[in-house]
Amino acid sequence: MEDSVESKIMKARPEISHGQVNAMLRRWFVEDNGAMCAFEDNRKVVEWLSAQLDESSGGRTVVLENIVSLRRDAVVHEATHILKVRKTSCMSLQIIVLLHFFIIAFT
Numbered sequence: 001m002e003d004s005v006e007s008k009i010m011k012a013r014p015e016i017s018h019g020q021v022n023a024m025l026r027r028w029f030v031e032d033n034g035a036m037c038a039f040e041d042n043r044k045v046v047e048w049l050s051a052q053l054d055e056s057s058g059g060r061t062v063v064l065e066n067i068v069s070l071r072r073d074a075v076v077h078e079a080t081h082i083l084k085v086r087k088t089s090c091m092s093l094q095i096i097v098l099l100h101f102f103i104i105a106f107t
Contacts, residue, residue, distance in 0.1 A: 001045075001046050001049045001053075002025065002045070005049060005053065006018070006021045006025075008067050009070060012071040012074055013071075013073070025063075026039045028062050028063055031062065049063070052064065
């Protein structure tokens, strides 16, 4: 079960290590269940992960929401990186897009 969640996280952010994934899962578990619940109780963790990955909940679980946030952060990071590395190309692309917009809007 934990491997399934870890693979989803690694797909969203491949640069994250196994230890970081484990720390995230521990933090999300405590946030969702309170500090009194022990992450070391394998049965509780498996039950929690099963409920978290249940797609019938509409994607509104702590784990699924955090994976979406990780994907969003990855996209923002990649876009920022591209803008820094390819500043001239991006500016040219912005001008082309704006020109196309104005041509379509005013014709």
